[in-house]
Amino acid sequence: MIEVLNVPAQTVAENAALLFQTVAVHSGCAERHRNGGSIVTLTKAGRYLITFSGNIAIPAGGTAGEISVGIAVDGEIIPGTIMRITPATTGEYFSVSAQTYVNNYCNCCASIRVRNTSTQSIDVQDANLTAVRVA
Numbered sequence: 001m002i003e004v005l006n007v008p009a010q011t012v013a014e015n016a017a018l019l020f021q022t023v024a025v026h027s028g029c030a031e032r033h034r035n036g037g038s039i040v041t042l043t044k045a046g047r048y049l050i051t052f053s054g055n056i057a058i059p060a061g062g063t064a065g066e067i068s069v070g071i072a073v074d075g076e077i078i079p080g081t082i083m084r085i086t087p088a089t090t091g092e093y094f095s096v097s098a099q100t101y102v103n104n105y106c107n108c109c110a111s112i113r114v115r116n117t118s119t120q121s122i123d124v125q126d127a128n129l130t131a132v133r134v135a
Contacts, residue, residue: 002023002131004024004033004129004130005020005024006020006021006126007125007126010124012122012124013116015115017039017113018115019037020037020040030043031048031131031133038113040111041109041112042104042110046103047104048110048133049130050130051097051098051130052096052127052128052129053097053126054069054097055096055126056094056125058120064088067116068082068083069082069116069122070115070117073102073111074111080098080100083097
């Protein structure tokens with residue numbers, strides 16, 4: 001099990017991945033993360049429950065409208081994990097969350113990221129990603 005987080009607000013460019021500064025909890029050796037990086041790597045075969053939560057907003061200078069983030073495996077967004085909101089103004093934070101199961105097969109290492117799927121930069125604060133090996 002691993003939990004990575006980034007508490008301060010960060011601006012994430014369109015199609016870029018969120019960065020996670022801290023490993024809050026890590027037990028076992030089935031997952032790994034480098035502080036300050038965007039990737040959580042699943043290193044052992046099995047089924048993992050991946051959960052993300054955070055607050056997202058349009059940064060100053062952005063355009064009001066829909067913004068979104070999604071959980072990606074090996075660079076591809078997982079269907080059903082895109083979290084959308086529509087702030088009326090910049091700096092208006094909304095809480096988003098999603099979870100999904102990911103299968104990691106033998107002799108393979110899946111890379112988990114959370115990507116900005118919006119058409120503009122977004123601000124992300126209190127981002128939290130967990131990966132728990134369940135089977």
